[in-house]
Amino acid sequence: MSSVQASNPSNPPVRTVASTQSEMTEIILPNDTNILGSLLGGRLMHFIDLTGAMAAYRHSRTHVVTAAMDHIDFIRPVHLGDLLTLKSSVNRAFSTSMEVGVKVWAENTRTASVSHVASAYLVFVAIDQEGRRQRVPELLPETPNEIRRYEDALRRREHREAESARRKAAGHATSDQETGADVKP
């Protein structure tokens, strides 16, 4: 994909982090869990992707696709019946991409105890209806935490680019050998 379109004319050139903040709450049902009643990792990643996309939509006001989801630690299990709350905001906007941070908590509905269960960084790319990349507004970090995340996002982008170049130099980004997909069951 090579062409980059100017940003949507109705978009302001700068948006605040607060204007991108998004939140989703889910109750964990049997369909979301494994046979031991714990939330499936893939289901949690789906919720993270959706909540991250909400912040990216609010920033870009156009279509977005997920370009990358960084390493995720599943810190503790989430159980059947728990209330899962996910919060997201854009950490930094680049040219057509945005890094979004998502943090996830689980609430035990009987004890009311709330614990942090996962965090993730995702990169979304803004596109139009035809799939052409779109420039996104700049992001204005205002609070000390927003400024810290904004600065850290640049370091993570540099790390991602270096890692991607390393994989390309090594041959294939997702070769069978690297993923272990060439191993017969």
Ligand SMILES: CC(C)(COP(=O)(O)OP(=O)(O)OC[C@H]1O[C@@H](n2cnc3c(N)ncnc32)[C@H](O)[C@@H]1OP(=O)(O)O)[C@@H](O)C(=O)NCCC(=O)NCCS
């Ligand atoms: C994401 C996608 C639009 C990037 O298109 P591309 O032509 O490869 O784009 P480029 O390499 O020119 O990079 C475009 C932007 O995306 C960013 N980007 C591309 N791949 C990335 C990756 N793996 N991780 C982080 N950022 C990435 C680049 O840094 C660049 O950002 P900038 O414009 O802010 O500087 C394209 O790869 C795509 O459509 N992927 C499939 C998306 C999808 O279907 N997602 C659902 C998950 S299954």
